[in-house]
Structure formats: C-alpha cells, structure tokens
Amino acid sequence: MTFETRPDMYSSVQHWMEVVTARHGLSEQDWEERLMVLWSYCHSLGKDPDTIIQEALDERDSKLDYMRHLRQWSNDQALGLHTTHEMQNVVRSFFINNGARVLTKPYPDVYGGGGS
Amino acid sequence: MEFLEVVGSRRSIRWFKTWEKVPRDKIQRILEVVRLTTCPGNLQPWRAIVVERDALDKETRDGLLGADNWQGAHTQAPVWIYWYADPSVTRPESFQERTVELTDVGALPPAYGWSKEMIEAAIQRGEVVQAGGPAINELIHGMPAEVGAAVAYAETVGACACACLAAVNEGLGTCLHMIAAPSKQDRVKELLGVPEHVLPVWVQLVGYPAEDPEAGGQRPRFPFETLFFEKSWGQPFPRDEEVVSQLTKERLLQEPMPKPGRFDELKFLSRMYGYPE
Numbered sequence: 001m002t003f004e005t006r007p008d009m010y011s012s013v014q015h016w017m018e019v020v021t022a023r024h025g026l027s028e029q030d031w032e033e034r035l036m037v038l039w040s041y042c043h044s045l046g047k048d049p050d051t052i053i054q055e056a057l058d059e060r061d062s063k064l065d066y067m068r069h070l071r072q073w074s075n076d077q078a079l080g081l082h083t084t085h086e087m088q089n090v091v092r093s094f095f096i097n098n099g100a101r102v103l104t105k106p107y108p109d110v111y112g113g114g115g116s
Numbered sequence: 117m118e119f120l121e122v123v124g125s126r127r128s129i130r131w132f133k134t135w136e137k138v139p140r141d142k143i144q145r146i147l148e149v150v151r152l153t154t155c156p157g158n159l160q161p162w163r164a165i166v167v168e169r170d171a172l173d174k175e176t177r178d179g180l181l182g183a184d185n186w187q188g189a190h191t192q193a194p195v196w197i198y199w200y201a202d203p204s205v206t207r208p209e210s211f212q213e214r215t216v217e218l219t220d221v222g223a224l225p226p227a228y229g230w231s232k233e234m235i236e237a238a239i240q241r242g243e244v245v246q247a248g249g250p251a252i253n254e255l256i257h258g259m260p261a262e263v264g265a266a267v268a269y270a271e272t273v274g275a276c277a278c279a280c281l282a283a284v285n286e287g288l289g290t291c292l293h294m295i296a297a298p299s300k301q302d303r304v305k306e307l308l309g310v311p312e313h314v315l316p317v318w319v320q321l322v323g324y325p326a327e328d329p330e331a332g333g334q335r336p337r338f339p340f341e342t343l344f345f346e347k348s349w350g351q352p353f354p355r356d357e358e359v360v361s362q363l364t365k366e367r368l369l370q371e372p373m374p375k376p377g378r379f380d381e382l383k384f385l386s387r388m389y390g391y392p393e
Binding site for chain 1: 169181185186191380382383390391
C-alpha cells in the first residue's frame with residue numbers, strides 16, 4: 001500500500017478536519033497530535049484513511065472489525081488507560097464525522113459508581 | 117418556579133453530573149405529580165420502576181445501558197425511571213369500574229346523564245348513550261385489545277411529559293430515552309422483572325445537569341400559525357405579539373438555540389467524560 005505523504009492529503013481527513021474545526025475550533029497543535037494518531041492507526045492496518053472510511057460505510061462488519069482492531073492496537077501501545085482512551089476517541093471522531101457511527105463509551109468511572 | 121417558567125425551562129438534558137446524587141424526596145415528588153395527571157376514565161395505566169444507577173450490580177447496569185446502545189446521557193444520569201403502560205387497566209371492565217367510581221364521588225355529573233346503570237348498559241351491552249353524554253357505547257363496548265393498548269400507551273406518554281416538568285420544577289435535569297432498541301426490550305423486562313403484557317414507553321433520565329440548565333437555548337419549534345387554527349383547519353390562530361412579549365417576561369419563551377458558546381460547552385463536556393469530539 002502506498003500512502004500519501006501526509007494524512008490531510010486524503011479527502012476523508014480533510015472533511016473530518018473541516019467539520020470539527022467549524023464546530024470546535026481546534027488548534028494546529030491539537031490537529032498535529034490527532035493526525036499522528038490517525039496516521040499510526042492507518043499504517044497499522046496498511047490502509048489509507050479514505051479506503052477505511054469507504055469500507056466502514058459500505059459494510060457494517062468492516063466497521064466493527066475496524067473498531068476491534070482499534071481497541072487491540074491502542075491497548076498494544078501500553079500507554080495507560082487515559083491515553084489509550086484518548087487515542088481511541090481520535091479515531092472514533094474520524095469515523096463519526098465521516099458518517100460511520102460507532103459505539104462510544106465514556107471513561108469507565110463515569111458510570112461505575114465512582115465518587116464519594 | 118412558576119408554571120410557565122417550568123415549561124419554558126424544560127430541556128432534554130444530555131449531560132449529567134454523574135457524581136451528584138438525587139435526593140429521594142425529589143423522585144417521590146415527581147411520581148406524585150404523575151399520579152395526579154389527567155387520563156380518560158381515570159384509568160391510570162402508568163407504571164414506573166425507579167432505578168439508581170450506582171445501586172445496580174454490574175450485570176444489570178451494563179444490560180440496561182447496553183439495551184439503550186450505551187447512550188451517553190444514560191450512562192451519566194444517576195437515576196433512571198422506567199415508564200411502562202399497563203394495557204390490562206384499559207379493558208372495558210376497567211373503564212366501567214373507574215367511571216362508576218367517578219360517578220360515585222361526584223366527578224361525573226348526573227346532570228349529564230351519568231349513572232352506574234348508564235355506564236353498565238353502555239359498556240357491557242353497547243346500549244346507545246343519550247344525547248348529552250359521551251359515546252362510550254361506541255368507544256368502549258367490545259373495544260379491541262389493541263385499541264386499549266394504544267390508549268394505555270398514549271396516556272402514559274402524556275404522563276411522562278408531566279414527569280419531565282415535575283423534574284424541572286425540582287431543579288433537576290431530565291430527558292426521555294427509548295428504554296431499549298425493540299430487539300432488546302425483552303432483556304430489559306427480564307432485568308427489571310416487568311410482566312410480559314406491559315408496554316415499554318420511555319426511560320426518564322434524572323439528575324443534576326452537567327451542562328448549563330439552559331442547554332444552549334430553547335429548541336426550534338414549528339411556527340405557531342402552522343400548528344394552531346381557528347374555526348377551521350388551516351386557518352391560523354393569530355399570534356398576538358403582546359402576549360408573546362408577556363410570555364417572554366414570564367420566561368415561557370426564552371433565547372433560542374444555539375446560544376453563544378454552546379459548541380465550546382459541548383467540546384469541554386465531551387472531554388470531561390471522555391467522548392470523541
């Protein structure tokens with residue numbers, strides 16, 4: 001698989017950035033970090049972002065496979081619970097804002113009876 | 117709060133302070149409001165199961181949340197009120213019992229022809245009700261079960277609207293959700309011990325709002341003149357701007373969405389709870 005030089009050369013990534021920036025006004029720094037995560041995820045699959053999104057939209061099972069891979073890949077980074085969750089959210093945001101709805105859960109202590 | 121401000125301030129709150137318990141007396145006060153809500157024939161088909169999220173075992177909690185697709189607001193709200201409708205109380209015999217009771221206590225006036233004998237004749241034997249009374253012979257005598265079920269469901273939906281206003285009156289945030297995807301309703305019934313014949317209506321999420329209680333402003337509504345008519349369908353009931361001005365002062369009418377800062381609010385709420393942006 002030949003990848004472009006940067007992830008934001010792909011239309012699905014451009015769309016994601018436009019939609020989220022229009023809504024939330026993320027900074028360049030925010031985007032550099034997010035793009036790194038997405039790029040790393042795509043490379044782990046050997047597929048470019050546009051291909052991933054198209055397959056996720058075409059086929060529910062493909063989308064579910066991508067989410068399973070996301071959980072496995074992010075856990076394999078061994079970066080701690082919070083960072084792992086954040087990385088997963090970057091990729092989920094990419095999917096969601098390109099029209100591929102995915103299940104999202106909050107931090108586990110939101111509903112786990114945490115707090116005194 | 118005054119009534120009009122309660123109605124104007126009601127929002128579907130979708131972000132809750134997950135750490136803040138709801139006092140038990142406030143939940144009872146919501147239920148007490150619903151108990152007195154209007155319904156035909158005083159049938160009262162509504163039933164509710166109150167669940168405190170943090171008192172559930174993991175299997176039940178995850179089962180209930182999974183049935184609602186892990187929707188964010190549901191995971192955050194500390195109290196869930198599951199509203200069901202009991203169609204067994206909308207059968208003709210129940211109508212008969214309830215309307216006789218209303219006649220006995222003076223709610224249904226004899227001056228309009230109400231009597232135990234008239235009710236029995238109309239509902240049991242389908243005898244025509246004289247002019248001046250409701251045509252309960254046509255509506256209720258031999259009423260199919262599915263019609264009774266529709267009545268039970270519709271009236272409980274109305275009660276849920278009152279439940280939402282009651283929650284707002286208590287200073288709480290609230291929102292109505294599907295109890296479950298249709299394919300998962302049976303699982304919820306199993307988890308909550310709900311009888312098979314009872315109809316799922318809504319789950320009312322209750323808690324203190326994590327978002328601003330104005331939640332970005334009043335939601336868009338169709339224009340007044342397209343909804344309400346005078347004398348005949350399609351002839352608009354004119355909306356008096358003087359009344360609109362007064363209702364704005366009384367806070368029935370409030371600033372529409374999106375208020376400035378709404379999307380920033382959503383961004384930071386997402387981050388607080390760990391949702392993607």
